[in-house]
Amino acid sequence: MTDPRLMISVSGIRGRVGHGLTPEVVARYAAAFGAWAVARAKDRGSRTAIVLGRDSRVTGPLFHSVTRAALESVGADVIDIGLTTTPTLQLAVEHHHAAGGLGITASHNPIEWNALKFIGPDGLFLSAAQGAEMRALVDAGVPYAEWDALGEVYFDGDAVARHLDAVLALPFIDVDGIRSRNFRVAYDACRGAGGAVIPKLLELLGCEVHAIELEADGRFPRPPEPVAENLVALQTLVQKTGAQIGFATDPDVDRLALVDDTGRAIGEDYTLALATRVVLRHRKGAVVTNLSTSRIVDDMAAEHGVSVVRAPVGEVNVALKMRAVNAVIGGEGNGGVILPELHLGRDAPLGVALLLQMMHEDAEPLSRTVERFPRYTIIKDKLDRPAKPLDAVYAALRDAFADAEADTQDGLRLGWSDRWVHIRPSGTEPIVRVIAEGPDERAARGLVEKGRELLAKLA
Structure with a gap:
């Protein structure tokens, strides 16, 4: 059963350390990801290694050790790149032709948060379908390796250098020209x-x-x-x-x-x-x-x-x-x-x-x-997520702004030629995001306040 205090989305799993996110939870999800990635790699006849890295968070070293052991326990070799950036980790997955990558980072979240980001063999974060398939192992049971099939650990200290070299090698980055300035x-x-x-x-x-x-x-x-x-x-x-x-x-x-x-x-x-x-x-x-x-x-x-x-x-x-x-x-x-x-x-x-x-x-x-370009005012608001579904808010907004172009790919976005409002549940925090933009603050604020008003009725 998933702990409701965990945020699970296309961004991975996130939680407050000690309140939903614990070493036990991290080990379980890391092992499930490792088993899932290794099985898929074996089906493709490709390498079964997982690239592992973390950001600088205070809880990073703890979860790094837990995660590395969890990956080894399901038979995944670990290519450890240590303290690193998320894009460096993604590029390292591609460089090593790895089965996947696992990043220990809560990105922009406050200091008490941490998270696992799951990366596929193509260097992209897992799609919704891939994520669901991987998480099914958490409930069904992770297939752990026996004593003679455990993974091994390798270290890669060149990942950041390769990343920067790749950026500077882009054909339209004039390195000499920039240096001259x-x-x-x-x-x-x-x-x-x-x-x-x-x-x-x-x-x-x-x-x-x-x-x-x-x-x-x-x-x-x-x-x-x-x-x-x-x-x-x-x-x-x-x-x-x-x-x-x-x-x-x-x-x-x-x-x-x-x-x-x-x-x-x-x-x-x-x-x-x-x-x-x-x-x-x-x-x-x-x-x-x-x-x-x-x-x-x-x-x-x-x-x-x-x-x-x-x-x-x-x-x-x-x-x-x-x-x-x-x-x-x-x-x-x-x-x-x-x-x-x-x-x-x-x-x-x-x-x-x-x-x-x-x-x-x-x-x-x-x-x-x-x-040289038009200035817009964008207001990014957030509210506690109501217990009731957001469908009623979406319907009321569409009725209130019948002249707007509606996009329902992700929550509801209503757009006009010079303004828009987007209401959606966050994938990284237990909130609803209400974001609006207009030619001035009054226009944007009016759209946000309408969203707040409708959300308040669901509280």
């Missing part, structure tokens, strides 16, 4: 895994680096989600050092947020939008993003006569849609950039390189680039 860059690692990765990348790109909170001990000095309201220290650092751009990452370094040269946090939606702008100069094709991403991405795509395709929230959903439509770039408005030429996963180091490439090509301050 000697950009002054500020960076806030929030004591996540990025402290051991992003400064190295910036140095390889010839930047003068001013960084804070590089200690990868997981003792976050602020809420770890890199949204604008959490980036006060980075904004101050940009102003103090005269940096031309400021970067912030979440603990597992798949999300990237920006502060412009004036010291203003411009919002994480701009990361994908600006990355899209530079990629479309070199590659023409579709752009994919999720239903909760700002229209600024549409504006950047329209500049190049390209369409934007929407997918349900969740990295794997966007990645699968990108594969289906042969997109040249995609991602999510939370600061996640996905480039198929690198891999089908959100990648903050990639985002850093693309933003510096754009600044090199444009030869103008980031603040001026942002000013």
